[in-house]
Amino acid sequence: MHRIVILGAGYAGMLTAVSLVGRTRRRDDVAVTVVNATDRFTERLRLHRVATGQRLQHLGIRQLVDDLEVGWVTGIDLTQRTVRIDDEREIGYDTLVYPLGGSADTASVPGAADHAYTLDSADGAELFARRLGELSEGRVLVCGGGLTGLEAATEIAERFPQLTVTLLGRAGPGKDLGPKARDHMRSALRRLCVSVEVAEIAAVRRDGATLTGGRRIPADVILMTSGVRVSPLASTAGLTVDDHGRIVTDATLRSVSHPSVYAVGDSAAITQRYGVMHGTCQGGMPTGAHAAAQIARELNGRQPRPFRFGYYHSPISLGRGDAVVQFTHADGSPGRAALTGRAAVWYKETVSSTPWPVFRRALRLPASAMVWRP
Incomplete structure (x- = not known):
């Protein structure tokens, strides 16, 4: 049994998990386990609305992932390939996906x-x-x-x-x-x-x-809301990290020091042609989709492929009735085009709507499916 453990069920972690469940559903020699602090998926893109008393739909992780361990990750043993949770449980892994986000x-x-x-x-x-x-x-x-x-x-x-x-x-x-x-x-x-x-x-x-x-x-x-601090868990475990504590990855999103660990989302220092990616949902979900595809390739005896990504927009809500969308170059710098007002509200609400339909579609992926398409 090849054990895949995913630490965290944010945007990147959930897409990794459901993509892997979909790609391996016909195999009885692969187990996918998600570890998360709660059994609820948090739409972090919309927490500014929750902060003003607006309610969001309750999205239970177990609706999409059967093997969920609820608890805080307190340690990783890279030699024994185990993960420790706060109640002293230990979970073994063969492949670890690390999508623990920043705060x-x-x-x-x-x-x-x-x-x-x-x-x-x-x-x-x-x-x-x-x-x-x-x-x-x-x-x-x-x-x-x-x-x-x-x-x-x-x-x-x-x-x-x-x-x-x-x-x-x-x-x-x-x-x-x-x-x-x-x-x-x-x-x-x-x-x-x-x-x-x-x-x-x-x-x-x-x-x-x-x-x-x-x-x-x-x-x-x-x-x-200023600054981003990542968990010291990766550094403490002995993974190679950058000055901000993010796991340094190779071109395929594997840790440069421990190839059995994939890093995605905010926790990863991923170098592209334009430099190191900055942590956003826009980049996080594609990293999760890519990691799932490459793990599936490895399970089938093939080599993982490099990750490529370019930014394309920066949508910002300005209350419920106003917004602005800045379209960008691949490196995230502003382009010439922008939307404002009601058109920007529609665009922003469309692209940042609940990812649940995306997750459900990922569950139906064949093992040979291509990687992320926005």
């Missing part, structure tokens, strides 16, 4: 872990939503000028007009957008009365944030 970097800013909320999980987003619901008035500080911070700030401002919302980042929001998209984004921020501060945070306090230089921004509730 907001609350460790690098003093006080952030104690006083700031994050959107790292559905539970965290729901906790933040409950806190917002308690405020009849007040100030909300969203730390992080990236896409998550921008979507969260505009969603909060639209749903809670009685609150004052400030978006704080080291760089202005939309720095990777072209002129048309950036102008529309700025117009939306003004319409929603979202204040923008460009500065670096020195510390987070219960009542606000202190900036480098000593200036303070008062706040009644703080949301931290």
Whole structure:
């Protein structure tokens, strides 16, 4: 029995799992096991909506994957090829897929872990939503000028007009957008009365944030979306990682130090012609699909093939009724084309809708199926 274990059931992990289940369903010598902290699939792309009290469909992982082990992964023994879960269970593997995603970097800013909320999980987003619901008035500080911070700030401002919302980042929001998209984004921020501060945070306090230089921004509730921190699990286990703790892969997505380990999604340092990929769902799901296809090839005695990927868009919601879509070059830099307004809302909601239909189709893949097609 060839044992395939997948650590995490996010976008990349789930697509890897269901693709492998589909490709190996006629074989009785392969077992696919998923390890995840909960039995629920979390649509992280939509957690900014959960953070404002909107409810999403409950998606149970066991609807698609039979062999699910619920628990936190606490260790990997690369020599014995075992994975340890928090209740001291051990699971053996022959091939390991590592798609453990990143989280907001609350460790690098003093006080952030104690006083700031994050959107790292559905539970965290729901906790933040409950806190917002308690405020009849007040100030909300969203730390992080990236896409998550921008979507969260505009969603909060639209749903809670009685609150004052400030978006704080080291760089202005939309720095990777072209002129048309950036102008529309700025117009939306003004319409929603979202204040923008460009500065670096020195510390987070219960009542606000202190900036480098000593200036303070008062706040009644703080949301931290800046930075990405990956789990130290890979480094601790002895896998070769980069400066950010991501597993360094070869061209096929296998670990350069341990070829029995495939790394996908945010946890992988994957080099393409334009450089190392940055972690997004846009790139994460294709890595999962590719890893599944290459593992199936190896099971059939063939060599895995290289992974190739280019970015093609950057869709950003600006509340429920507005959005912007920046079409990009393969390296993620902005192209000339962009959508704004209702057309962008339709596009964004279409491409970031629940991936459940994609997962269901992957279950029906033949073993010889091609890799990811957007």
